[in-house]
Amino acid sequence: MAIGRSTQSTSQTPEPGAARRPSRARGIPEATVARLPLYLRALTALSERSVPTVSSEELATAAGVNSAKLRKDFSYLGSYGTRGVGYDVEYLVYQISRELGLTQDWPVVIVGIGNLGHALANYGGFASRGFRVAALLDADPTVVGNSAAGLPVRHMDELEAIVESQHVSIGVITTPPGAAQQVCDRLVDAGVTSILNFAPTVLTVPDGVDVRKVDLSIELQILAFHEQRKAGEESGHNDSVLDRAPGPVRAAAAKLRRAAGAAKAEPVKGKPAKGTEGELSAVMPA
């Protein structure tokens, strides 16, 4: 990996990059930052019901966390509660919004207007949180000119001009995986410093650029892992006996496997893995 460049985090794991650099902005831990939107959503719902105050216990339940964690999280923001009373809903909405930077306008561009790009363009959560779709972009001439969510799809060639004129700092990549790094490079060169990547591609970006990744396939695979375990508790596992054996036996087995041929070593049980034939295709077609 080249110096001065870092690869992105996945959204599943407490990203290594963020943990290393002093990204605990103003001392707020990453784990806390990731929960602030949850609290904000719960508080907004309370606000709409005109609930004036809420206790840490109530709010924690609504947000799906425990109250100790919530109070700890809020302690990083300041002392915004009142002992014996709870938190003022409106005031807390404001404070968290401000902390997250949602009191300002964030123009974003979406690159790659297939099914997923369309879905995102129409996503209500964008507009309602200060995010504004500045432009939809695609490289495909048959897509350019179409309308999505009331906006025209514009050609990639306009990217740089749009980013500059509208001061876009956030880009969303919904291209096929093969185009993602190239699009990312162009976004970064144009001045974008935060990227939300839906393509199943590891992006390399310069220091100072944040990347977050959303990967549908990974989420499903994690579910499958746990699902398999549930099933395994009832019936027997279908693992190879050798693979489950103590260290020395396993090592010997590995040796045998390798001796059988390097380039196309056969799995011990001869059961080929599914899905190895092709890498994930595009997040959305064209």
Add this chain to the structure above:
Amino acid sequence: MAIGRSTQSTSQTPEPGAARRPSRARGIPEATVARLPLYLRALTALSERSVPTVSSEELATAAGVNSAKLRKDFSYLGSYGTRGVGYDVEYLVYQISRELGLTQDWPVVIVGIGNLGHALANYGGFASRGFRVAALLDADPTVVGNSAAGLPVRHMDELEAIVESQHVSIGVITTPPGAAQQVCDRLVDAGVTSILNFAPTVLTVPDGVDVRKVDLSIELQILAFHEQRKAGEESGHNDSVLDRAPGPVRAAAAKLRRAAGAAKAEPVKGKPAKGTEGELSAVMPA
């Protein structure tokens, strides 16, 4: 929260629920499980290029992690490498696939066929990893009967029959937020034990049911937080002086705010938060 029920994790944070129960299945930490799909993807790419072996350093770079973490992760699976040589690509693909449960077929149902449901139905990453779309379901009569990704959209009424006859254990929710819990309950009652939730709703499920959440809005908000900090390092922050003051002063300020009126406490600087007027609308319309 009712006993025997738990709320879901978000995919952003190491979920509290999973950490509490002995979900370290067979001793594999959650953080490691979440990275296995990344390794698998990188290995699959190497496999397609017919690369026979790979070192932890090379594979780690391809997957976007560091090599110490990768070796530690693999150590939970067993000793599948060869000192001085590296890992056999094909064999590791098989082992990780098996560990994740991808050597078997996973029928899934997608409920809510709007833009996002469409995008997921067409998502190539489903089929290529052992996930098979068993059915697309929607409650809207004007959507039922349409075709998406070569499959007919069927009515919600058929949910139970489909889940049972096709042994569906994984459900994907892409409905508007208001319908999500209800759909979740039906899925669980029908026998689904893993749910991937795209609706911005905290789902409550019985013990034994896994929920993972993908939330586009939350990802963007986290990016905005970091983006704001970058900008703040150059110009001055627009924080209230009182809010940045030491504890006692802040406490006094909070007291003043509350005294000003409970139900509609005015933010100190009188700058109302954007986006508080309405909760996030549907993930996709209708």
Add this chain to the structure above:
DNA sequence: TAGATTGTTAATCGATTAACAATC
């Protein structure tokens, strides 16, 4: 044998949690 690379150890770090003093 010499070089390369794994698998593991131990130290460090960050996140979670329970408990309770502070205080409304």
Add this chain to the structure above:
DNA sequence: TAGATTGTTAATCGATTAACAATC
């Protein structure tokens, strides 16, 4: 004042990382 609830402390837990002995 008595009850309620916050904000903080300290203990615990899990994840990361560097380093290196084992060993191919």
